[in-house]
Amino acid sequence: MVLPVGNDRTPLSWLDDVAEQRRAAGLRRELRPRTPAPAAIDLASNDYLGLVRHPEVIDGATAALRRWGAGATGSRLVTGTTTEHELLERELAEFVGAESGLVFSSGYTANLGVVTALSGKGSVVISDAGSHASLVDACRLSRARVEVAPHGDRDRLREALATRTEERALVLTDSVFSADGDLAPLREMHRLCREHGAVLIVDEAHGIGVRGDGGRGLVHELGLAGEPDLVVTATLSKSLASQGGVVLGAEKVRAHLIDAARTFIFDTGLAPAAVGAARAALGVLRREPERATAVLERARDLARMTGVDAPESAVVSVVLGDAQRAFDAAQACRERGLHVGCFRPPSVPEGTSRLRLTARATITPDELATIEAILAEILAGAPA
Ligand SMILES: Cc1ncc(COP(=O)(O)O)c(C=O)c1O
16 A cells, blocks of 8 residues: 655655654754763763773784784675684683683674574573663564563563473573663572573673673673573673674584574674774783772762662662653763763663763772762752
């Protein structure tokens, strides 16, 4: 059927309508290039360990760039694998205590790749309601039956596993949830998976560099590293100050992904400079494990300043409720030289729009004092 288009309407006029609705609801998003040298105090980025400008990280990127060129030149299976990629995979696997690792072009493609390759028709995928958008999209692409368990609900997970008719089951969760910064009950989830013959996939995007001994992640902290029925995914773009993603798990999982993960096979390999930067960042973290402790200490400082509970991760979430109110508060911070995140629907549920502050290991005492003064002023004018 051809839809009638009025005189002043075009087939894309609905975009204007939608944009207007978003504007009215305070939900329009804007791209704002950041300044090359940080002019504002950064509490918005994911550079948890403060490594993005570290000289060793820049040198690692530059050396790889000079040696291998600017681009990967092809997919990993054709020309996109360098020895640098393989070293990074081994180093990351060793760091988190996994048997092997496989680097993807992003954390997003790592999640899509591992979930789709380990599921498929005739299997079930059970995902926590708070799982990252990339895991949600992975469910959609999986062709499996998908169940979404309410956030942190172990009873529902047990029931879903026990009553399934499919032989193969995957359970998906973030280790540290990106919006609230809370932790998944990984030990219990893994026990349930073990009891019911399921595989647990844990996204450690916000766990690596922050939780665990020297930043080895929550899986490692809980003694679950190397379990054969557990697979870890991570991004290289947060604590590791670079770009790219990785799947860490059993050697046979890695081998299967190389054969079957479409986002690995049909995607250009990660650029060598990004690989070099991630390797260097990992090297700094190994040498200076206190960076991981410092992130959590700074997060506790931010929580105290904003009157929220002490966080279990680098993410400090200050819920303000209304989307416009959160937007205005973030804007007011920015005008005073403080860059904070602002999460609104659909990133968070309706009525829970918030300032999202991310702690950084390298926040100085002077910066802390400035942050405290600005937040006190802004939050006094925007009570929850
Ligand atoms: C929990 C989580 N998983 C996956 C990703 C995707 O990683 P990437 O940005 O490397 O695609 C992100 C955010 O970026 C994330 O927060």
